[in-house]
Amino acid sequence: MTEPLLPVFTVTLNPGLDRTLVVPRLQENVVLRAVESRLDWGGKGFNVSRALQALGVPSTALGFVGGATGQLLERGLSGLGIATDFVHIQGETRTNTVIAEAHSGRYIKVNEAGPTVTPAELAGLRARLMDLATPGSYWVLAGSLPPGVPSTCYGELIAVLRERGARPMLDTSGEALRLGCAAGPFLVKPNQEEAAELLGRPLRTQADRLDTVAFFLEQGVELVALSLGAEGLVLGSRSEVVQAVPPAVTVQTVVGVGDALLAGILWALVRGATLADVARWGVAAGTAAAQEPGVGVGSRASVEALYGQVRVFTLR
Ligand SMILES: Nc1ncnc2c1ncn2[C@@H]1O[C@H](COP(=O)(O)OP(=O)(O)O)[C@@H](O)[C@H]1O
Numbered sequence: 196m197t198e199p200l201l202p203v204f205t206v207t208l209n210p211g212l213d214r215t216l217v218v219p220r221l222q223e224n225v226v227l228r229a230v231e232s233r234l235d236w237g238g239k240g241f242n243v244s245r246a247l248q249a250l251g252v253p254s255t256a257l258g259f260v261g262g263a264t265g266q267l268l269e270r271g272l273s274g275l276g277i278a279t280d281f282v283h284i285q286g287e288t289r290t291n292t293v294i295a296e297a298h299s300g301r302y303i304k305v306n307e308a309g310p311t312v313t314p315a316e317l318a319g320l321r322a323r324l325m326d327l328a329t330p331g332s333y334w335v336l337a338g339s340l341p342p343g344v345p346s347t348c349y350g351e352l353i354a355v356l357r358e359r360g361a362r363p364m365l366d367t368s369g370e371a372l373r374l375g376c377a378a379g380p381f382l383v384k385p386n387q388e389e390a391a392e393l394l395g396r397p398l399r400t401q402a403d404r405l406d407t408v409a410f411f412l413e414q415g416v417e418l419v420a421l422s423l424g425a426e427g428l429v430l431g432s433r434s435e436v437v438q439a440v441p442p443a444v445t446v447q448t449v450v451g452v453g454d455a456l457l458a459g460i461l462w463a464l465v466r467g468a469t470l471a472d473v474a475r476w477g478v479a480a481g482t483a484a485a486q487e488p489g490v491g492v493g494s495r496a497s498v499e500a501l502y503g504q505v506r507v508f509t510l511r
Pocket residue numbers: 385386387422423424425426427428441442444446449450451452453454456477478479480481482485
């Protein structure tokens with residue numbers, strides 16, 4: 196498989212150090228002793244960059260980093276061979292914590308709000324985007340917005356990227372997702388809860404999932420990736436909607452698997468795969484990550500091994 200011809204950028208406005216502590220049993224009101232602990236260089240866009248790197252696809256990670264935690268993230272990503280082009284901010288980058296129970300898949304996750312970003316720092320990031328966006332380049336805009344960044348931000352960045360002929364891919368939630376979608380990103384990746392919140396109703400049936408795809412397509416989105424956890428992915432364009440379903444696997448943690456899914460989708464897209472194959476590679480990458488501890492990403496070998504076990508069928 197070849198390197199992508201078009202550059203890939205990931206933008207993480209609210210990155211964080213992901214600390215995972217594994218305990219024998221989750222309990223309240225007692226001191227829990229960790230039997231394992233690990234750090235991952237996290238935030239959704241950075242996770243996509245790490246998963247792409249594992250697949251052999253270079254990307255440049257953009258975002259805000261600050262303080263000692265920001266330095267750790269920057270060094271950590273560089274150590275993995277990932278190019279970075281950060282805006283350095285006054286505030287301290289956050290740390291998000293997962294306390295995971297060994298062998299059960301149960302966990303507690305607490306995400307900090309993140310540092311406040313000033314208008315000047317935000318303008319610095321927008322300027323980087325304007326410099327780097329080239330026609331056809333892929334841009335992953337992912338995660339929550341830190342304090343100080345308005346919910347209109349993704350929509351504005353998507354408009355800037357679209358004007359330059361780039362392909363923005365959006366993975367966020369709530370108001371930021373609603374306003375971002377209205378700007379017509381190339382791709383959007385909600386999970387079921389995020390989509391249900393936006394549509395204002397639960398997604399129970401396949402018809403609900405097809406309605407969800409239609410809802411996003413109507414806003415000018417070209418590809419809708421509705422992720423369904425263990426049920427895989429519904430991937431839809433104007434001409435076709437498919438579902439890809441993973442095999443049953445032993446799951447370690449599901450934190451970050453949506454980001455690995457997005458990396459798999461991107462990997463297949465840059466290589467010109469069909470919609471069904473894009474869905475298949477995406478699910479293979481997401482499921483490979485689910486088998487890893489912490490916010491880990493699957494190796495290329497594990498993604499390729501799973502690819503053959505993903506079932507794909509046409510919904511429309
Ligand atoms: N229990 C699971 N078993 C196998 N694969 C899973 C499981 N949960 C998630 N995945 C994989 O990760 C992908 C993304 O999962 P999902 O939970 O929908 O994303 P998000 O992390 O964005 O909420 C799925 O499409 C699938 O490939």
